[in-house]
Amino acid sequence: MRTRTTDALVIGGGMTGVGVLRDLALRGIRALLVERGDLAAARLGVSAPCRTADEPAVARPFDPVTGAASPAFWMGQPLARVEEDQSYGELLCECELITRARLVAAIEAGAANLDDVRRTVRLGMGPCQGGFCVYRAAALLHESREGAGDQGATAATNLALHDFLEERWRGITPVLWGDQLRQERLDELIYLGTLGVDTLPTTLPDAAWLVPVSPAAVLPTAERTTVADDS
Numbered sequence: 001m002r003t004r005t006t007d008a009l010v011i012g013g014g015m016t017g018v019g020v021l022r023d024l025a026l027r028g029i030r031a032l033l034v035e036r037g038d039l040a041a042a043r044l045g046v047s048a049p050c051r052t053a054d055e056p057a058v059a060r061p062f063d064p065v066t067g068a069a070s071p072a073f074w075m076g077q078p079l080a081r082v083e084e085d086q087s088y089g090e091l092l093c094e095c096e097l098i099t100r101a102r103l104v105a106a107i108e109a110g111a112a113n114l115d116d117v118r119r120t121v122r123l124g125m126g127p128c129q130g131g132f133c134v135y136r137a138a139a140l141l142h143e144s145r146e147g148a149g150d151q152g153a154t155a156a157t158n159l160a161l162h163d164f165l166e167e168r169w170r171g172i173t174p175v176l177w178g179d180q181l182r183q184e185r186l187d188e189l190i191y192l193g194t195l196g197v198d199t200l201p202t203t204l205p206d207a208a209w210l211v212p213v214s215p216a217a218v219l220p221t222a223e224r225t226t227v228a229d230d231s
Contacts, residue, residue, distance in 0.1 A: 006032040011039060019174030092140075093133035095126020103137055107144045114141060114164040129168050131187040134161065135195060158200040165191060 124130030145153035
């Protein structure tokens, strides 16, 4: 059996794992990335090959959001649902094509926070990384909590919004550059400059990540623009 010596082991691929691996490589650190499934299979002694490329996925007995019978997920499924229901005007997440009805259903299914909603309907997983949909989902979460008689609905929703944005920021930081960096700067202007999420009442202590950063510190030299002050 071949062995390999490494300084760091990154478990799990995806955007975050690849970003961490790239960052370690740029620092001269020998790192190895492995998929969690492969690592678990090796630990359990399972050596059977993966057959998902040759065998169709088993259909789910029901949709976890609506409870209705549902086939296995396929790439064009969200768009097909929107077209079938003619619910174009109900989209609250344009990137992942999530309608208001699906967000409400995910919350009413027992979501304790916005991260639970993300796992169910992929909230904030698109190109904008939650820039235009998370505050809408937060409003629905607040309506649900307040309707249930939760006296701390406002603080709980603010905390959920803080936590969600912090997790998105941690995940995307290693790969910020170019278009993604510009998008993240826009998200910062939306949530800090317009909505002022760093001033919302919450039990969360002051969060260091919610500190406005000047464009000169964020954008590469080629990306900076000078705005004349006519006043």
